[in-house]
Amino acid sequence: DAKTTQPTSMDCAEGRAANLPCNHSTISGNEYVYWYRQIHSQGPQYIIHGLKNNETNEMASLIITEDRKSSTLILPHATLRDTAVYYCIVRFENSGYALNFGKGTSLLVTP
Amino acid sequence: EAGVAQSPRYKIIEKRQSVAFWCNPISGHATLYWYQQILGQGPKLLIQFQNNGVVDDSQLPKDRFSAERLKGVDSTLKIQPAKLEDSAVYLCASSFRRTSSYEQYFGPGTRLTVT
Numbered sequence: 001d002a003k004t005t006q007p008t009s010m011d012c013a014e015g016r017a018a019n020l021p022c023n024h025s026t027i028s029g030n031e032y033v034y035w036y037r038q039i040h041s042q043g044p045q046y047i048i049h050g051l052k053n054n055e056t057n058e059m060a061s062l063i064i065t066e067d068r069k070s071s072t073l074i075l076p077h078a079t080l081r082d083t084a085v086y087y088c089i090v091r092f093e094n095s096g097y098a099l100n101f102g103k104g105t106s107l108l109v110t111p
Numbered sequence: 112e113a114g115v116a117q118s119p120r121y122k123i124i125e126k127r128q129s130v131a132f133w134c135n136p137i138s139g140h141a142t143l144y145w146y147q148q149i150l151g152q153g154p155k156l157l158i159q160f161q162n163n164g165v166v167d168d169s170q171l172p173k174d175r176f177s178a179e180r181l182k183g184v185d186s187t188l189k190i191q192p193a194k195l196e197d198s199a200v201y202l203c204a205s206s207f208r209r210t211s212s213y214e215q216y217f218g219p220g221t222r223l224t225v226t
Contacts, residue, residue: 034213043115043202043217044154087153091213097167098144099215101153 004088009106012082018075020105022088025069032093033064035073036101037084044087044101047073051093078109113137115218117203123224129191132221136184136205142166143180144215145188146202154202160186193225 005023012018024033034049048055048062050071055062061074075082087104091097116135124130136143141162146154157176159166162183171178175194180186190197200222204215 032213041219043204043220044215045217046214049213085153093213095213098146098156098159099154099213101155103151103153 004090004102006088006102006105008103009108011108011110012078014080014109014111015077018078018082018107018109020073020086020107021070023070024090027068027090030092031090033062033071034089034091035060035062036087036089038087039084080109080111083107083109115203115205115216117218117221119221120219121222123226124193126195126225127192129189130193130223132188132201134186134203134218136203137216139207140205141208142206143186144204145178145186146204148200148202195225198223198225
């Protein structure tokens with residue numbers, strides 16, 4: 001799996017958009033970008049993934065740059081419940097292997 | 112649908128004692144994972160099962176950790192003897208099959224404190 005770099009921590013005001021960046025400059029052509037989050041005292045939860053096109057679901061949007069060397073997870077209207085650690089992982093779509101988590105970004109949403 | 116169940120939720124033991132954790136994955140999920148999460152770090156895979164066979168145990172400290180998944184359903188993870196550095200949250204996860212391993216469902220974890 002390609003290596004990823006994320007900021008250690010970020011703050012966001014409730015109701016504003018939270019934009020979480022991830023650098024993955026060594027990503028290969030067939031590797032996808034996956035995002036997970038881990039709320040305190042819970043296990044990680046899958047959010048979204050994409051290859052090169054922007055993706056959106058009910059939880060978030062994923063913007064991948066044209067050169068695919070970086071991406072941004074967007075939570076359009078952050079709530080206090082979005083306070084969590086967010087992990088960016090790069091891997092092949094049908095990889096049969098476990099998830100390789102880094103340290104992630106600790107997002108604090110404030111009132 | 113019921114989620115991944117784990118027990119106990121919390122355990123405190125002294126070093127050199129033994130401990131066992133139990134996991135019941137989501138019904139029908141063939142792949143089961145055990146992760147160790149030390150405070151401030153992301154989860155790290157200990158062992159991955161496909162049905163009742165081991166797929167990856169390269170990061171399992173085999174001198175003290177063991178795991179089994181009899182009948183390809185429930186799984187137990189054992190530590191014997193425990194060390195102080197084993198203090199962590201032990202997470203169990205399952206996925207429908209290996210090729211959908213990105214969509215893993217995690218249990219609540221067992222928080223182990225070794226004193």
